[in-house]
Amino acid sequence: MASHQTRVRGLRLAYDDAGEGQPVVLLHGFPFNRFMWSGEVERLRATYRVITPDLRGHGETVLEDGAEASYGMDEMARDVAALLDELKIDRAVIGGLSLGGYVTFAFHRLFPLRVKAVILADTRPQADTEENKKAREQNAALALDKGMNAIADAMLPKLLTADSVNNRPELVASLRAMITGTSAEGAAGVLRGMAARRDHTDHLDRITAPTLIIVGSEDTVTPPADAELMRREIRGSRLVVIEGAGHVSNLEKPIEFGDALETFLNESMI
Numbered sequence: 001m002a003s004h005q006t007r008v009r010g011l012r013l014a015y016d017d018a019g020e021g022q023p024v025v026l027l028h029g030f031p032f033n034r035f036m037w038s039g040e041v042e043r044l045r046a047t048y049r050v051i052t053p054d055l056r057g058h059g060e061t062v063l064e065d066g067a068e069a070s071y072g073m074d075e076m077a078r079d080v081a082a083l084l085d086e087l088k089i090d091r092a093v094i095g096g097l098s099l100g101g102y103v104t105f106a107f108h109r110l111f112p113l114r115v116k117a118v119i120l121a122d123t124r125p126q127a128d129t130e131e132n133k134k135a136r137e138q139n140a141a142l143a144l145d146k147g148m149n150a151i152a153d154a155m156l157p158k159l160l161t162a163d164s165v166n167n168r169p170e171l172v173a174s175l176r177a178m179i180t181g182t183s184a185e186g187a188a189g190v191l192r193g194m195a196a197r198r199d200h201t202d203h204l205d206r207i208t209a210p211t212l213i214i215v216g217s218e219d220t221v222t223p224p225a226d227a228e229l230m231r232r233e234i235r236g237s238r239l240v241v242i243e244g245a246g247h248v249s250n251l252e253k254p255i256e257f258g259d260a261l262e263t264f265l266n267e268s269m270i
């Protein structure tokens with residue numbers, strides 16, 4: 001895979017850029033990195049140009065010395081826009097899983113004309129409840145006090161189905177490696193950024209680009225009811241429920257996820 005770095009907005013931003021054709025930007029979940037999209041990149045690169053950045057606070061993207069440590073969803077969306085500027089791309093398919101979906105909403109609100117199509121996987125448009133916000137603050141403290149292994153212990157049972165946790169040690173290990181590869185400071189910042197994110201439910205009816213919504217039937221973090229809400233409010237959107245997948249549905253059911261994604265892209269790029 002072609003790994004790159006570019007300097008934008010006080011960041012050294014790491015990204016992969018593979019294939020040729022219509023650009024498709026895929027944004028990872030929290031607290032993972034661009035390698036969660038390796039399977040999709042391999043599958044799509046024959047037909048599409050697939051761009052997968054590490055969002056600020058994650059992976060190999062780092063803040064330059066003296067840059068403000070600010071991790072809001074709008075900041076991340078502006079980083080993605082700056083990356084597209086660097087790559088001389090005006091419009092792209094923009095999509096993401098969970099946190100990547102929150103950033104996709106922010107991107108669409110800020111730069112609607114740059115969005116050719118939208119992919120919203122295992123995500124939700126609503127802001128955090130007060131209870132969610134408290135849990136984020138506790139997790140930020142956990143990350144800073146006990147490190148990212150403690151975050152992995154707390155998160156893994158929520159990210160995957162019980163079947164995957166018990167029977168797919170390689171999948172569990174690769175998720176743990178992504179989580180523990182995230183810095184505690186970055187994770188704490190992003191948790192606070194997610195807690196402060198705005199509610200996008202009032203924006204859904206302004207999304208007129210072709211939209212694919214994907215959700216694992218067993219996703220308890222952003223459950224199918226949230227996906228249904230998006231399908232109802234985003235005109236003409238398509239919902240694919242992946243049976244037997246939890247929150248990280250692309251890693252648990254890569255073939256089904258890839259089928260949904262590729263079919264959607266092929267149909268909406270004409």
Ligand code: MLT
Nearest residue numbers: 029030097098099100221
């Ligand atoms: C994610 O997968 O990005 C997170 O679970 C999102 C969240 O905690 O809201």
